[in-house]
Amino acid sequence: MNAIEMKNLTKIYGHNYALRDFTLNIETGRVYGLIGPNGAGKTTAMSVLATLLAPDGGSATVGGHDVVREPAAVRRMIGYMPDFFGVYDGLKANEYLDFYAAAYRIPVSRRPRLIQDLLELVNLSDKTDTYVDFLSRGMKQRLALARCLVHDPAVLILDEPASGLDPRARAEMKEVIRQLRRMSKTILISSHILPELAEMCDNIAIMEQGRLVAHGTVEEVTAARQGSRVFKIEVADKLEELLDYLHKRPDIVSVDSENGWAKVALAGNKAAQGRLLRDIMNEGWQVLEFAEMKGNLEDAFMAVTGEVSY
Numbered sequence: 689m690n691a692i693e694m695k696n697l698t699k700i701y702g703h704n705y706a707l708r709d710f711t712l713n714i715e716t717g718r719v720y721g722l723i724g725p726n727g728a729g730k731t732t733a734m735s736v737l738a739t740l741l742a743p744d745g746g747s748a749t750v751g752g753h754d755v756v757r758e759p760a761a762v763r764r765m766i767g768y769m770p771d772f773f774g775v776y777d778g779l780k781a782n783e784y785l786d787f788y789a790a791a792y793r794i795p796v797s798r799r800p801r802l803i804q805d806l807l808e809l810v811n812l813s814d815k816t817d818t819y820v821d822f823l824s825r826g827m828k829q830r831l832a833l834a835r836c837l838v839h840d841p842a843v844l845i846l847d848e849p850a851s852g853l854d855p856r857a858r859a860e861m862k863e864v865i866r867q868l869r870r871m872s873k874t875i876l877i878s879s880h881i882l883p884e885l886a887e888m889c890d891n892i893a894i895m896e897q898g899r900l901v902a903h904g905t906v907e908e909v910t911a912a913r914q915g916s917r918v919f920k921i922e923v924a925d926k927l928e929e930l931l932d933y934l935h936k937r938p939d940i941v942s943v944d945s946e947n948g949w950a951k952v953a954l955a956g957n958k959a960a961q962g963r964l965l966r967d968i969m970n971e972g973w974q975v976l977e978f979a980e981m982k983g984n985l986e987d988a989f990m991a992v993t994g995e996v997s998y
């Protein structure tokens with residue numbers, strides 16, 4: 689079952705297509721990354737899903753509800769975190785969440801427990817009585833995420849939740865998103881921070897100029913661009929000889945050595961992967977690690993969107 693369906697979505701500003709026949713389905717319970725360069729249409733797609741913007745063509749549903757015809761039902765299902773949001777001066781973190789809980793008509797008696805749970809979830813329990821203004825950017829982002837959760841939505845639409853955060857704050861945000869995934873939420877996240885998305889997401893969609901240019905699992909999108917998958921191979925010794933050996937194999941697209949291990953792009957499927965491992969072991973190397981790497985999503989993004997030429 690798909691939590692989100694977008695079919696031929698089109699949005700035009702003047703002569704500029706912000707979305708052009710954009711079609712994408714997101715299965716329930718998935719964490720889906722939406723990647724694209726500035727102006728690709730990520731915010732536009734998310735605004736349509738959040739019922740804030742009417743499309744000029746096509747249709748979209750969330751939980752089976754049409755975003756144009758049943759906006760109230762869609763809003764009940766989603767938590768939407770925009771890329772830019774204001775916070776209210778003079779409110780403490782718990783008051784801020786109380787304000788939103790009231791807006792969602794959560795009974796007063798339920799709110800203290802709910803707010804405590806939400807602050808715990810986003811790792812801000814010790815900031816309950818801190819003025820929102822005094823929180824760091826990362827904390828504010830996590831509080832904004834907590835705000836999206838007050839009505840316990842099944843679907844989260846997060847527009848660049850990690851933007852402008854330092855590595856530690858990003859890691860904390862990532863952890864919260866992992867936690868939400870464990871709670872079986874369907875999550876759509878846009879980002880420019882590609883390696884981070886690769887770690888967090890099950891699937892990714894790459895957009896450019898309002899169009900979908902690639903989608904699939906992180907591994908599929910990466911492989912589609914290269915016709916290969918990348919592996920880390922660590923051996924007990926004789927690394928130089930291994931690199932030479934790998935260079936000569938026809939199924940190896942490229943070989944690099946990195947921090948004492950080999951990074952190889954292998955053409956072919958799982959059977960090819962099995963053959964490679966067997967051959968290396970048969971040749972006498974003691975293999976300490978043989979693992980597929982997800983980290984080259986950034987390469988895939990650059991190649992697909994043409995931001996960098998190879």
Ligand SMILES: Nc1ncnc2c1ncn2[C@@H]1O[C@H](COP(=O)(O)OP(=O)(O)OP(=O)(O)O)[C@@H](O)[C@H]1O
Pocket residue numbers: 701704705706724725726727728729730731732733771
């Ligand atoms: N209100 C608007 N009026 C006119 N053009 C707009 C408007 N909103 C967006 N656009 C245009 O639509 C296109 C898509 O914009 P959008 O904000 O959806 O992209 P994005 O992928 O979210 O970019 P970013 O990563 O910079 O946030 C861009 O060309 C943008 O200039």
